[in-house]
Amino acid sequence: MSSSVNIDSKGYGKIYKSVMRNRQLPLLAKAIYVYLCAYAGNGQQSYPKRDKIIRDLKINKDTYTKHLSTLVTEGYISKERTAAGNIYTILQTVPGYDKSVRGDNKRTDMLIVKNVGAQGFGTVPKIIMLDTRLTAQAKAIYAYFASFAGAGTTAFPRRATIMRDLGLHSAAYYSHFNLLLELGYLSVEHRKSNGKYDVSLYRLSESVESSAQHCNGKQKALSQKPLSEKTVHGKASNEINKPPNKGVEPAPTSKNPVHGEMLKTSDAVSEKEMPGKPMSEEATHGDFGHANINNNPTTNNYFENQQVDNHQGSGPRDDAPVFLFSLEQTKEIMRYEDLRCEAIEWGDLKEKLGHFSTSKDKARYLRRAIEILDEVARQVVSELNNMHNRKYIVDTLNSEAFVIFFDEVLARWDEIRSVKKYVGVAIRNLLSKQ
Numbered sequence: 001m002s003s004s005v006n007i008d009s010k011g012y013g014k015i016y017k018s019v020m021r022n023r024q025l026p027l028l029a030k031a032i033y034v035y036l037c038a039y040a041g042n043g044q045q046s047y048p049k050r051d052k053i054i055r056d057l058k059i060n061k062d063t064y065t066k067h068l069s070t071l072v073t074e075g076y077i078s079k080e081r082t083a084a085g086n087i088y089t090i091l092q093t094v095p096g097y098d099k100s101v102r103g104d105n106k107r108t109d110m111l112i113v114k115n116v117g118a119q120g121f122g123t124v125p126k127i128i129m130l131d132t133r134l135t136a137q138a139k140a141i142y143a144y145f146a147s148f149a150g151a152g153t154t155a156f157p158r159r160a161t162i163m164r165d166l167g168l169h170s171a172a173y174y175s176h177f178n179l180l181l182e183l184g185y186l187s188v189e190h191r192k193s194n195g196k197y198d199v200s201l202y203r204l205s206e207s208v209e210s211s212a213q214h215c216n217g218k219q220k221a222l223s224q225k226p227l228s229e230k231t232v233h234g235k236a237s238n239e240i241n242k243p244p245n246k247g248v249e250p251a252p253t254s255k256n257p258v259h260g261e262m263l264k265t266s267d268a269v270s271e272k273e274m275p276g277k278p279m280s281e282e283a284t285h286g287d288f289g290h291a292n293i294n295n296n297p298t299t300n301n302y303f304e305n306q307q308v309d310n311h312q313g314s315g316p317r318d319d320a321p322v323f324l325f326s327l328e329q330t331k332e333i334m335r336y337e338d339l340r341c342e343a344i345e346w347g348d349l350k351e352k353l354g355h356f357s358t359s360k361d362k363a364r365y366l367r368r369a370i371e372i373l374d375e376v377a378r379q380v381v382s383e384l385n386n387m388h389n390r391k392y393i394v395d396t397l398n399s400e401a402f403v404i405f406f407d408e409v410l411a412r413w414d415e416i417r418s419v420k421k422y423v424g425v426a427i428r429n430l431l432s433k434q
Helices: 027-040 050-057 061-073 126-130 136-151 159-166 170-182 302-306 327-333 336-352 359-384 390-397 400-411 419-433
Strands: 003-006 012-016 077-082 085-090 093-098 110-115 121-125 154-156 186-193 196-204 207-210 262-265
Touching (some): 012 027, 012 136, 027 061, 027 085, 027 121, 027 136, 050 061, 050 126, 061 077, 121 136, 136 170, 136 196, 159 170, 170 186, 207 336, 327 336, 327 359, 336 359, 359 390, 359 400, 359 419, 390 400, 390 419, 400 419
Parallel strands (some): 154 262
Antiparallel strands (some): 012 121, 186 196, 196 262
């Protein structure tokens, strides 16, 4: 059973037309730039690991090092080394070239510096960068198209201009472009005038087809041993009335105007050269720059009913009974089942994008994902029962930051050596940022 997955469901970042059209920048350098932009979200910094970038773009280490150095040297990005890894900053002024400037009494190419968004921008989804079926060049071509889509339906360069901007000859261009068509990321409609091809309309798809099934159908596949509800710090949990488990309606999202818009070009191209299957365009877009789990934060009345810690961290009254959270209550607050479904669906999408070589790889991912989620629940209940800033912790669990936190941890599932240690550090970092 297949289903449509919002192409922005794993987040997206800005991609700038001025960079994609700069003919002095090699195509693979543009592909690396696009990757870093996709992971920067609505900010200017990203920090993906080198091995992940190489794996997702399917390039070797020497190629990556060469073109990354170009991006840094030429002033497109800056790189900062930290103990946790490199931090890449997308610079807001970039080099450009102007042939209309005179120098030494003759026209020549002159280097200038301009704002990166001066010519406009679009957005590039992380899913494109994660799809290992696509070449690095195909991902850069997609980003080129996307950089024009920020203004909606707009004039688009001719095919010859596109290839000059990207530094590709016709055969190479179509070998990569056709991948986008075949996998459904892009569709093209050729229009005729007086019996001849006149313009082409390019459409960026809003969704990608996945083999994902409804989460409820995966219960048996991911059955795990129930976690024991041990007391924390030797204190016994008091009996309380459990709040009703009310259903949570999906959060409404605003539709991003970038994807699904038509890009118009006056170039005439043969239908045989560019076969493609348009995809469903019914999915709505997630919030800018991060994953969207399509659910509202649950509301809880623990603190209103029990009158325990306030947001400033003051403790309960001296005569009030000590209230300890159970694991079951903690799971309800952190929306355990929603996160579990997200992990399962992400696994289905990873399979579609070619991240798993065998069914055993996917099974290994699913086991690790649930292991991570269970460890998060264990450590969260421990934090809650430390009797410090409880309401603050619950507010964090109900915040968008917690959704982003889980998505980022899940993205590193195959890099984590000790789940317990990694989750512990990640949770402490999350709570210290809020």
